Amino acid sequence: MEAQRREEYLQRIPIEGKFGQGKNGYRLNYIRAKRADTSEAWINSIFLVMNLLILLRIFFALGKRGVAVVRLVLLRVVKLLLCQKLQLCHKQAFRGHGVFPSSGRLTK
Secondary structure, eight states, rough: OOHHHHHHHHHHHHHHHHHHHHHSOGGGGOOOOSSSHHHHHHHHHHHHHHHHHHHHHHHHHHTTTHHHHHHHHHHHHHHHHHHHHHHHHHHHTTTSSSBBBBOOBBBB
């Protein structure tokens, strides 16, 4: 039991370190968005930047050989973000406007 607790504690150390880095270096503590989804977007953006900086370090460490690898990863990230944005925009377009998305009929 004690060994398992210690192992879980050791696994949490790097994760807690990243949160600390986000709070101190990227002002994760100072998000003052009014809506929960806006706050979530800010938090996701900050962690995206932190991950992109790691990729940038890897890119420079690998040199020219790593260009193709980093390019593929970045393209996938951008594609994922655009898909999420389009889905969010689609959901917001029909929220609260009184229109059924399937039929176009007014509900009011």
